[in-house]
Amino acid sequence: xxxxxxxxxxxxxxxxxxxxxxxxxxxxxxxxxxxxxxxxxxxxxxxxxxxxxxxxxxxxxxxxxxxxxxxxxxxxxxxxxxxxxxxxxxxxxxxxxxxxxxxxxxxxxxxxxxxxxxxxxxxxxxxxxxxxxxxxxxxxxxxxxxxxxxxxxxxxxxxxxxxxxxxxxxxxxxxxxxxxxxxxxxxxxxxxxxxxxxxxxxxxxxxxxxxxxxxxxxxxxxxxxxxxxxxxxxxxxxxxxxxxxxxxxxxxxxxxxxxxxxxxxxxxxxxxxxxxxxxxxxxxxxxxxxxxxxxxxxxxxxxxxxxxxxxxxxxxxxxxxxxxxxxxxxxxxxxxxxxxxx
Amino acid sequence: xxxxxxxxxxxxxxxxxxxxxxxxxxxxxxxxxxxxxxxxxxxxxxxxxxxxxxxxxxxxxxxxxxxxxxxxxxxxxxxxxxxxxxxxxxxxxxxxxxxxxxxxxxxxxxxxxxxxxxxxxx
Numbered sequence: 001x002x003x004x005x006x007x008x009x010x011x012x013x014x015x016x017x018x019x020x021x022x023x024x025x026x027x028x029x030x031x032x033x034x035x036x037x038x039x040x041x042x043x044x045x046x047x048x049x050x051x052x053x054x055x056x057x058x059x060x061x062x063x064x065x066x067x068x069x070x071x072x073x074x075x076x077x078x079x080x081x082x083x084x085x086x087x088x089x090x091x092x093x094x095x096x097x098x099x100x101x102x103x104x105x106x107x108x109x110x111x112x113x114x115x116x117x118x119x120x121x122x123x124x125x126x127x128x129x130x131x132x133x134x135x136x137x138x139x140x141x142x143x144x145x146x147x148x149x150x151x152x153x154x155x156x157x158x159x160x161x162x163x164x165x166x167x168x169x170x171x172x173x174x175x176x177x178x179x180x181x182x183x184x185x186x187x188x189x190x191x192x193x194x195x196x197x198x199x200x201x202x203x204x205x206x207x208x209x210x211x212x213x214x215x216x217x218x219x220x221x222x223x224x225x226x227x228x229x230x231x232x233x234x235x236x237x238x239x240x241x242x243x244x245x246x247x248x249x250x251x252x253x254x255x256x257x258x259x260x261x262x263x264x265x266x267x268x269x270x271x272x273x274x275x276x277x278x279x280x281x282x283x284x285x286x287x288x289x290x291x292x293x294x295x296x297x298x299x300x301x302x303x304x305x306x307x308x309x310x311x312x313x314x315x316x317x318x319x320x321x322x323x324x325x326x327x328x329x330x331x332x333x334x335x336x337x338x339x340x341x342x
Numbered sequence: 343x344x345x346x347x348x349x350x351x352x353x354x355x356x357x358x359x360x361x362x363x364x365x366x367x368x369x370x371x372x373x374x375x376x377x378x379x380x381x382x383x384x385x386x387x388x389x390x391x392x393x394x395x396x397x398x399x400x401x402x403x404x405x406x407x408x409x410x411x412x413x414x415x416x417x418x419x420x421x422x423x424x425x426x427x428x429x430x431x432x433x434x435x436x437x438x439x440x441x442x443x444x445x446x447x448x449x450x451x452x453x454x455x456x457x458x459x460x461x462x463x464x
Contacts, residue, residue, distance in 0.1 A: 130423035206464035226459030249463040
């Protein structure tokens with residue numbers, strides 16, 4: 001591997017034609033991951049794509065709440081030891097939980113890593129409902145209310161000196177689904193940039209992080225990133241196309257993951273106040289630099305009435321949002337237009 | 343000083359790299375095709391200019407039906423649990439994909455018209 005990297009660095013002195021490549025993976029974060037970048041040849045790009053994939057895989061295993069891996073203490077390990085004992089974990093888990101805490105405070109609890117007990121009930125009912133649509137049911141509110149008693153963030157005890165995490169409430173579960181993909185994408189993009197990946201894009205399940213610029217016939221231009229039309233059957237794929245360079249764009253929508261009970265769709269973004277799928281919008285998109293923050297904000301703002309979300313977004317620097325209401329009308333924050341590609 | 347074992351090691355690394363990558367394409371604008379992959383293995387390539395319907399038996403009891411019509415590709419049927427692939431709109435732009443995650447089936451357009459967007463946030 002070292003040989004290849006040296007060869008690339010040497011040839012960097014000479015002006016060389018680069019081609020645009022794209023690679024996709026299905027084995028990360030239960031979704032499709034796509035990497036776009038430039039290289040002189042397929043081998044060079046494969047090295048970069050492989051590096052990004054392997055780094056993402058490390059995060060995927062650490063942040064997994066459903067599966068265990070040999071020799072790794074991950075978030076599932078923390079959950080399995082709730083009320084039992086502190087678990088020694090990789091610093092990257094502690095960093096994620098601290099980031100999540102910041103997001104919790106910023107969004108007044110609209111994203112909560114300790115919400116796993118409630119989310120796991122929805123996950124179970126959704127999975128069963130998809131497997132057996134005729135018997136699909138909505139979780140009874142009594143069960144959800146009971147689980148809600150075990151979502152107090154203060155019972156997540158992080159001990160940085162010992163590198164341990166302990167859930168003091170035995171019925172509590174961590175769920176980092178709202179932030180892990182974006183957070184991991186951000187960390188991995190930083191890593192890739194330090195390792196020679198200068199211009200490209202990373203999409204983890206539609207959470208897009210751009211790196212540098214697009215090389216378009218000798219010119220450098222910003223990347224064109226579309227915002228998915230929530231109406232998946234519409235011929236118009238994108239609501240808007242934004243020009244982004246080193247920025248992230250994350251959309252949370254009702255169409256991503258859902259199941260149907262008696263003809264009504266129940267999507268996967270659960271409002272911590274009502275314990276039901278948030279009912280305000282079809283989708284919310286966030287533009288900002290940090291992909292972890294974009295991920296967290298897209299979930300949080302999706303769970304807030306428009307005025308509250310707008311106030312939050314306007315209070316943040318270099319952060320914009322687009323709301324799509326249930327009647328398909330749209331509203332956006334004050335600086336959103338500046339990102340629209342004409 | 344390259345030894346035989348180094349070559350074998352390098353070869354193995356490259357092989358592993360190739361095995362982990364599902365598909366890679368260089369953007370071209372020649373005749374558009376749809377490349378169908380199942381769990382990373384290329385299964386079949388269809389010409390977008392020839393209308394056809396293909397039912398893929400992914401595994402025992404698991405199937406996806408791909409339809410090519412008027413230069414567009416659609417997943418018209420599948421017995422996966424979420425059916426998100428069937429609900430997905432038809433595709434025809436270079437690089438566009440329809441993914442059936444439960445069956446690990448990916449339809450990707452290669453060649454043909456360039457989309458306005460390099461990527462879509464969803």
